[in-house]
Amino acid sequence: MKIQPDAAQFPLAFKTVVLAGFKAAKPEVLLNAALMLALLAVPLWAWFADEPFLITLTTRAVIFAIAGVGLNFALGFGGLVSLGHAAFFGLGGYVMGVLAYHAQTYTALLDWPFVIEGSRSMLVIWLVAILLSALLALGIGALSLRTSGVYFIMITLAFAQMLYYFAISWPAYGGEDGLSIYVRNSFPGLNTMAPIQFFAICFVLLILVLLLVKFLARSAFGLALGAARQNEERVQAVGQMPYRLYLIAFMISGSITGLAGALFADLNRFVSPTMFSWQTSGEIMVFVILGGVGRVFGPVAGAALFILLEHSLGGLSDYWHVYLGAILLGVVLFARGGLYGMLTGREAAHD
Amino acid sequence: MSFTLLAEQTLNGLQFGVMLFLMAAGLTLVFGVMGLINLAHGSLYMVGAFAAAAVAGATGSFLLGLVASLVCAAFAGVLIEVLVIRRLYERDHLEQVLATFALILIFSEGTRWVFGSFPLFLDTPAWLGGTVTLPFGIVYPVYRLAIILVGLAVALGLFWMIARTRIGIRIRAGENDREMIAALGVNISLLYTFVFALGAALAGFAGAMIGAIQSVQVGMGEPVLILAFVVIVIGGIGSIKGAFVGALLVGLTETLGRFLLPEFFKLLMEPSAAISVGASLASMSIYLLMAAVLLFRPRGLFGSA
Amino acid sequence: MTEPVLDIRNVSKSFGALVASEGINLDVRPGEIHALIGPNGAGKSTLIKQIAGGLQPDSGSVVFDGQDVTALTTAARARLGMGRTFQISSLAMDYSVLQNVVLGALGRRGTVFRFFRPVMRDRELLAQARAALVEVGLEEMQNMRTSELSHGQRRQLEVAVALTLAPKIFLMDEPMAGLGMEGSRRLMGFLDTLRQRAPILLVEHDMDAVFQLADRISVLVYGSIIATGTVEEIRANPQVRAAYLGEEEARS
Numbered sequence: 052m053k054i055q056p057d058a059a060q061f062p063l064a065f066k067t068v069v070l071a072g073f074k075a076a077k078p079e080v081l082l083n084a085a086l087m088l089a090l091l092a093v094p095l096w097a098w099f100a101d102e103p104f105l106i107t108l109t110t111r112a113v114i115f116a117i118a119g120v121g122l123n124f125a126l127g128f129g130g131l132v133s134l135g136h137a138a139f140f141g142l143g144g145y146v147m148g149v150l151a152y153h154a155q156t157y158t159a160l161l162d163w164p165f166v167i168e169g170s171r172s173m174l175v176i177w178l179v180a181i182l183l184s185a186l187l188a189l190g191i192g193a194l195s196l197r198t199s200g201v202y203f204i205m206i207t208l209a210f211a212q213m214l215y216y217f218a219i220s221w222p223a224y225g226g227e228d229g230l231s232i233y234v235r236n237s238f239p240g241l242n243t244m245a246p247i248q249f250f251a252i253c254f255v256l257l258i259l260v261l262l263l264v265k266f267l268a269r270s271a272f273g274l275a276l277g278a279a280r281q282n283e284e285r286v287q288a289v290g291q292m293p294y295r296l297y298l299i300a301f302m303i304s305g306s307i308t309g310l311a312g313a314l315f316a317d318l319n320r321f322v323s324p325t326m327f328s329w330q331t332s333g334e335i336m337v338f339v340i341l342g343g344v345g346r347v348f349g350p351v352a353g354a355a356l357f358i359l360l361e362h363s364l365g366g367l368s369d370y371w372h373v374y375l376g377a378i379l380l381g382v383v384l385f386a387r388g389g390l391y392g393m394l395t396g397r398e399a400a401h402d
Numbered sequence: 403m404s405f406t407l408l409a410e411q412t413l414n415g416l417q418f419g420v421m422l423f424l425m426a427a428g429l430t431l432v433f434g435v436m437g438l439i440n441l442a443h444g445s446l447y448m449v450g451a452f453a454a455a456a457v458a459g460a461t462g463s464f465l466l467g468l469v470a471s472l473v474c475a476a477f478a479g480v481l482i483e484v485l486v487i488r489r490l491y492e493r494d495h496l497e498q499v500l501a502t503f504a505l506i507l508i509f510s511e512g513t514r515w516v517f518g519s520f521p522l523f524l525d526t527p528a529w530l531g532g533t534v535t536l537p538f539g540i541v542y543p544v545y546r547l548a549i550i551l552v553g554l555a556v557a558l559g560l561f562w563m564i565a566r567t568r569i570g571i572r573i574r575a576g577e578n579d580r581e582m583i584a585a586l587g588v589n590i591s592l593l594y595t596f597v598f599a600l601g602a603a604l605a606g607f608a609g610a611m612i613g614a615i616q617s618v619q620v621g622m623g624e625p626v627l628i629l630a631f632v633v634i635v636i637g638g639i640g641s642i643k644g645a646f647v648g649a650l651l652v653g654l655t656e657t658l659g660r661f662l663l664p665e666f667f668k669l670l671m672e673p674s675a676a677i678s679v680g681a682s683l684a685s686m687s688i689y690l691l692m693a694a695v696l697l698f699r700p701r702g703l704f705g706s707a
Numbered sequence: 708m709t710e711p712v713l714d715i716r717n718v719s720k721s722f723g724a725l726v727a728s729e730g731i732n733l734d735v736r737p738g739e740i741h742a743l744i745g746p747n748g749a750g751k752s753t754l755i756k757q758i759a760g761g762l763q764p765d766s767g768s769v770v771f772d773g774q775d776v777t778a779l780t781t782a783a784r785a786r787l788g789m790g791r792t793f794q795i796s797s798l799a800m801d802y803s804v805l806q807n808v809v810l811g812a813l814g815r816r817g818t819v820f821r822f823f824r825p826v827m828r829d830r831e832l833l834a835q836a837r838a839a840l841v842e843v844g845l846e847e848m849q850n851m852r853t854s855e856l857s858h859g860q861r862r863q864l865e866v867a868v869a870l871t872l873a874p875k876i877f878l879m880d881e882p883m884a885g886l887g888m889e890g891s892r893r894l895m896g897f898l899d900t901l902r903q904r905a906p907i908l909l910v911e912h913d914m915d916a917v918f919q920l921a922d923r924i925s926v927l928v929y930g931s932i933i934a935t936g937t938v939e940e941i942r943a944n945p946q947v948r949a950a951y952l953g954e955e956e957a958r959s
Contacts, residue, residue: 132496194693197700201439201495201639205631206696209689212628216685222678271826274802275819278810281799285807287760288797289814289872290785296819329624333441333503340500370515376507383501384489 143312184309229323419653428601450606475606638705
């Protein structure tokens with residue numbers, strides 16, 4: 052979709068252009084480091100203090116951050132306002148659920164034309180989740196990217212909703228009730244049921260995903276994608292098809308969010324159609340916006356803030372979503388650029 | 403499968419489509435005139451339903467309930483337009499999506515706060531109860547028939563208003579050229595508030611009408627909102643005619659798909675499997691319809707290029 | 708006579724009752740600047756769009772470098788070697804000047820589907836990009852944000868991006884527009900040497916510039932080309948004088 056290249060409306064450019072646009076603005080680097088350290092320190096402290104709930108809470112934040120980083124790649128770098136990323140989050144969740152369910156019941160997933168067994172290995176589950184999410188993103192993207200603007204928003208939302216109803220009406224995997232898994236899936240050399248070890252897995256994956264996006268943003272592909280977001284005509288004039296750039300960006304974005312979905316299902320040892328719901332899509336978008344669109348680490352800050360709000364406001368009132376809504380409204384109306392925008396200056400350091 | 407059953411399901415589809423139109427009309431007007439994507443439109447539907455249920459419950463009058471749904475939804479519409487929405491017209495779609503998503507959170511949790519988590523019930527009045535026998539021996543509930551007729555009447559009124567009245571001319575002018583109507587001395591901000599309130603009232607009215615055949619509860623608006631999105635994507639954003647055609651298409655596809663697809667698969671496989679496959683496909687059918695329309699007309703059936 | 712680089716054969720396009728292009732024939736030969744002039748609303752932009760892609764002619768064909776490109780997308784035509792500059796600057800405004808030219812150099816390389824190597828450290832691309840900036844005189848500005856450039860500098864950057872593509876033809880849509888005397892003079896000097904590298908189809912309003920630069924001129928009026936010829940032929944053509952120059956003289 053097209054977003055007008057107006058820096059005031061869509062603060063995505065660089066604040067300081069350092070030689071060749073490479074080094075990020077200093078305050079942002081510090082903020083990134085502080086954020087990652089805090090995400091690491093809290094569960095470590097909780098581990099020593101024997102507060103497993105706090106570890107799980109941080110793990111949630113880390114997984115949400117991965118989902119947000121995925122959406123941010125399409126939204127912040129490609130300008131694709133997808134309101135249907137729950138499709139990938141849910142698909143990842145169901146990949147975990149279905150594979151683990153078949154492994155747990157010793158049944159084959161498919162008997163014909165070839166046998167597919169379930170799996171309890173996280174590595175296998177992640178791989179399948181990533182591949183299937185990319186494939187789904189190819190399908191959804193190929194159709195949705197024929198349109199732009201508000202059509203794109205509504206269509207992505209509609210496709211996610213389609214999967215939601217599909218999951219509800221497919222009784223083999225629990226329908227509306229979802230699927231429970233008894234034991235968390237396995238990772239070589241680790242006891243994944245120990246909260247701190249599962250946290251470590253998620254944290255490392257978050258770092259890997261952040262590195263991936265950072266590399267992508269600096270690559271030839273990233274340069275062309277960002278150019279397409281700002282000016283499609285320009286990209287065509289240098290011989291590139293915006294549609295293709297968007298489609299690949301959408302696939303990368305979807306597969307990252309799909310991976311997050313698989314982790315989320317493993318965290319809860321449960322998957323249900325809720326993961327496909329429009330609220331989930333909205334929340335993933337909220338992570339991105341709270342943190343700051345188009346910043347590599349933005350969604351990490353957004354997800355952490357979201358969990359913090361959920362935890363503190365949730366203790367204050369059962370109806371904490373009212374406050375969340377008010378805060379979100381305030382951010383959109385008055386603090387464009389999100390947390391990162393407020394702390395490091397309005398415009399994103401695009402590197 | 404008998405003819406009367408099929409006819410009855412077709413009428414149900416029509417009834418559903420007409421109600422979807424009331425939702426979609428507001429959405430498409432607001433987008434066409436103000437360029438705003440409003441996720442909180444489903445909340446206005448919910449507000450209408452709750453207002454109707456509360457007032458009808460307190461007074462015992464269904465008609466008063468309907469009036470309350472119109473008034474409350476329009477009032478809620480004016481309120482959010484003045485406080486929030488008008489700050490969003492010049493913003494990009496992303497910010498509109500987020501701000502109206504925030505409004506959903508506030509409306510939904512606020513309603514839960516006031517009314518609790520249990521669904522309310524809005525009873526159909528006695529004078530609209532029972533069934534009526536239509537030609538060809540089709541027996542059909544009076545209330546659902548009333549929904550169809552009232553919905554069609556509202557749709558006609560809307561078409562008449564847009565095509566014939568002064569305010570309709572201004573709305574159409576606003577769709578084409580904002581500066582033009584400003585130059586004509588029309589108070590744009592008042593016009594925008596009116597259009598928004600009109601859309602809100604239609605949504606609230608639909609919520610109240612449907613509230614009597616389903617339960618009135620928090621979160622009832624959003625599934626309908628998403629269907630209304632599908633409707634206007636199919637019809638072409640900004641087109642009232644497109645919204646009408648799209649709404650009937652979606653209403654009929656959804657209802658008949660749910661009815662016919664399991665029957666169809668029963669011919670191919672054992673009944674239990676057929677019902678599950680049929681149900682899954684039926685729930686996907688309208689999205690497949692949307693995908694098919696988009697393949698051939700990325701701007702919808704009546705959308706302008 | 709050498710083969711033309713660009714050959715537009717009998718191209719027609721109408722929008723409803725409005726005929727924007729009517730049986731247009733036009734060619735651009737190696738080494739020449741072929742100027743396309745015509746009053747406002749004559750259909751110059753429509754014609755450029757049909758040549759560069761983005762608008763399909765109703766009939767006729769566009770042959771570029773011996774290949775019929777009528778059915779190809781804008782991107783595909785650019786890859787074949789059409790270097791276009793836009794009437795209204797069309798750049799990635801949030802990017803630095805250097806990033807914009809590197810994007811052009813990437814276009815010349817042909818593939819952007821490299822996902823890991825930092826593009827702004829690619830020596831080959833940087834060398835090409837900087838060379839183009841030096842040619843148009845923007846090397847001092849390379850780290851500035853494009854949106855901070857002046858109007859004239861943006862026009863220069865447009866030309867630089869087209870240069871990085873090393874195109875087989877330049878399609879330039881009013882490159883002098885809004886440049887001012889000094890800017891126009893410099894750009895004209897540059898275009899004068901540029902024709903050695905690749906021929907130029909120049910759409911231009913500035914008559915002085917056209918008469919100084921062009922090897923041949925085509926005059927478009929109401930969607931038809933009423934004359935094509937050398938500067939002298941066009942100056943002498945009574946039809947052109949009536950339809951176009953007369954107007955200009957009457958105005959001044």
